[in-house]
Amino acid sequence: xxxxxxxxxxxxxxxxxxxxxxxxxxxxxxxxxxxxxxxxxxxxxxxxxxxxxxxxxxxxxxxxxxxxxxxxxxxxxxxxxxxxxxxxxxxxxxxxxxxxxxxxxxxxxxxxxxxxx
Amino acid sequence: xxxxxxxxxxxxxxxxxxxxxxxxxxxxxxxxxxxxxxxxxxxxxxxxxxxxxxxxxxxxxxxxxxxxxxxxxxxxxxxxxxxxxxxxxxxxxxxxxxxxxxxxxxxxxxxx
Numbered sequence: 356x357x358x359x360x361x362x363x364x365x366x367x368x369x370x371x372x373x374x375x376x377x378x379x380x381x382x383x384x385x386x387x388x389x390x391x392x393x394x395x396x397x398x399x400x401x402x403x404x405x406x407x408x409x410x411x412x413x414x415x416x417x418x419x420x421x422x423x424x425x426x427x428x429x430x431x432x433x434x435x436x437x438x439x440x441x442x443x444x445x446x447x448x449x450x451x452x453x454x455x456x457x458x459x460x461x462x463x464x465x466x467x468x469x470x471x472x
Numbered sequence: 473x474x475x476x477x478x479x480x481x482x483x484x485x486x487x488x489x490x491x492x493x494x495x496x497x498x499x500x501x502x503x504x505x506x507x508x509x510x511x512x513x514x515x516x517x518x519x520x521x522x523x524x525x526x527x528x529x530x531x532x533x534x535x536x537x538x539x540x541x542x543x544x545x546x547x548x549x550x551x552x553x554x555x556x557x558x559x560x561x562x563x564x565x566x567x568x569x570x571x572x573x574x575x576x577x578x579x580x581x582x583x584x
Contacts, residue, residue: 446515462514
C-alpha cells in the first residue's frame, strides 16, 4: 500500500526566511510519481511539480527547490526567501506510474505554512 | 474563465435533502475526479472518470452518486447524507495520461 507522511503540521516563519517541508513516502512500486501541490486559502490546489522515480536530480524553480532522495524515500520541498503569499497548505502526493493511474493520488496530510511580515 | 469551475461554492443541507455538486472544466481534459477533503484527514480520492467512463470508485457509500455526461462536466449527486459527510469536495481534471491535476476551488458542504 502507498503512504505519504508529512510530519510537520504547521511551520511559522518570518518573511525572507527559508522553509523546508518534509515528505516521506512508502510504496512497493518500482516506478512511481511524486507531486507537490499548494492550497491557498481560496481552496483550489495548485500543481507545483511532478517527479518520476527514475529522476533523482534536484530541481529549482525560482524560489522553490525540491530534493528527491530515493534511498531515504523522501521528497522535500524548500521555499527560499519566503513571502507572505507563500502562506498556504502544501501537500505531497504519490501515484503509481501505470497508464490511467497518474490522477489517482495518495496525498499526505499537508503542512500549513504561515509567513508573517 | 477559470480552468475548473465548481458550483455551488457553499452548500448546507439536511440529512433528507437531495442536492448536486457541479464541476465544469474548460481545459480540454479527458479525465475528471472527485476528491474529498475532511478536517484533519488527507485528501481522499472518491471517483475517477476517464473518457466519460467511471474507472474508479474508491469504496464510496452509495449516498454519493457521480455522473459524467460528457468530458467537460462532472456531477456529484448527494442523497441522505450524514453529518460526517461535511467536507470540502474538490473536483479536478487532467489529460488522461498525465499526472498534473487541475483543481477547482471546491464545494464546502455542511450536513446538518
